[in-house]
Amino acid sequence: MPVTDVTTDADDLTMTVTADFAAPIERVWNAYSDPRQLERFWGPPGWPATFTAWDHTVGGRAVYTMNGPRGEKSTGVWEFLAIEEPHRFEVLDSFADEHGKPLDGFPAQRMSFTFDSTPEGTRMVTTSHFDSVDALEQVVEMGQVEGIKMAMGQLDAVLQDLRDYAQGKGTRVELLDDTHVRITRLVEGPRELVWRAHFEPDLIRQWMLGPDGWEMTECIAATEVGQSYRNSWAPVGDTEGEPFGFEGEALLIDAPRRAVTTERMRGMPTETVNDLSLYEEDGATLVTVLIEYPDKETRDMILATGMADGMEASFARLERELLAV
Incomplete structure (x- = not known):
């Protein structure tokens, strides 16, 4: 399992996930900048994602839907706030309806992804920023920590030749x-x-x-x-x-x-x-x-x-x- 640490900080209103991959930084970056590759791991097992819109530019949007095993659907939207290839990108991640409109009552989170080369490959640190302790606790209770761990466990298969x-x-x-x-x-x-x-x-x-x-x-x-x-x-x-x-x-x-x-x-x-x-x-x-x-x-x-x-x-x-x- 590539995830080595998950930390929630109620004072800073953040959740930080650290993962290590045995692949060069350019390869990991490509996996996160190509919607067809993202679909293979963005979403925990049993909830694969389908990206229906993809504008990989600052100010652009990506829309994805995770599809559950019994026909359940959960849609989200990324708004790209920063892109610094191949070291960093930042998005505003929101729950959305089937048309990509953010849902009221569900917490949005600003997510920062950073990639650094290591002797073994690449270390990725994902930091999610929340507006309140309630918002942080809500996504934890919804299972986001375990979902991220399980989703990252699928990335190894994407990074290597099959x-x-x-x-x-x-x-x-x-x-x-x-x-x-x-x-x-x-x-x-x-x-x-x-x-x-x-x-x-x-x-x-x-x-x-x-x-x-x-x-x-x-x-x-x-x-x-x-x-x-x-x-x-x-x-x-x-x-x-x-x-x-x-x-x-x-x-x-x-x-x-x-x-x-x-x-x-x-x-x-x-x-x-x-x-x-x-x-x-x-x-x-x-x-x-x-x-x-x-x-x-x-x-x-x-x-x-x-x-x-x-x-x-x-x-x-x-x-x-x-x-x-």
């Missing part, structure tokens, strides 16, 4: 907090095909099988919001194990980029929310699944089943059976 970041590292599991897990896997193939492999039953049956010795006995896909899906598996031949299945509903579909579904094991009341996103770069696709569990105990129980190993076997089969042809 293959340098993920190739050969298999299925990676990151514990973000007690109830959120992020799973990433780079697959060698275009995003459109990877998306189809997740949502077309004829393709799903060819790779989403977990370890060898299992077969998919039922596959009903959900391709529109509100639809239900069902997947079932059973052991083949001498393979040990009991048949099982998962089912759920589609909460958000944004083909071929993102899909959010609920998931529960057949016959069990426990439900998770699975947020799938696909990002393509130079012919490779980074598959990211953000899973929200109801509690830490459920998270640990499910991870202990060897879920990640089963996913890795499936992803390897996906590359071998579908993407290599």
Whole structure:
């Protein structure tokens, strides 16, 4: 996690975040001055941002909307107050309605971003200035501290070439907090095909099988919001194990980029929310699944089943059976 320190100061009415990145200052600056790169990390996991306006000049404005897993939206506006490439920029950040008009009753904050070269790369210090203690406390209570930490945790993937970041590292599991897990896997193939492999039953049956010795006995896909899906598996031949299945509903579909579904094991009341996103770069696709569990105990129980190993076997089969042809 690149964030090394978060400090709130009620006397100075500031919140300061310090983060270190293993990338040169020009590369980090580029990530903050390109809306397409910003969209990959501005917003915590599960709330990716979309910038709909971008005027990167002093006095210019940027408008972005963070999109929650259940269709929630939160819009903000940056007004650029200062730009000193590649060392500093400053914005007035305000909550806004869908038209980009600042909302009454929600605190605005002046945010200063500074970038300094270090022997290891770049240190970024972000200082947010507030008009009152109430405004500072309001954004803390809204979860901005944790949101910033989690958003910054996504920037490493943006700063590196995608293959340098993920190739050969298999299925990676990151514990973000007690109830959120992020799973990433780079697959060698275009995003459109990877998306189809997740949502077309004829393709799903060819790779989403977990370890060898299992077969998919039922596959009903959900391709529109509100639809239900069902997947079932059973052991083949001498393979040990009991048949099982998962089912759920589609909460958000944004083909071929993102899909959010609920998931529960057949016959069990426990439900998770699975947020799938696909990002393509130079012919490779980074598959990211953000899973929200109801509690830490459920998270640990499910991870202990060897879920990640089963996913890795499936992803390897996906590359071998579908993407290599």
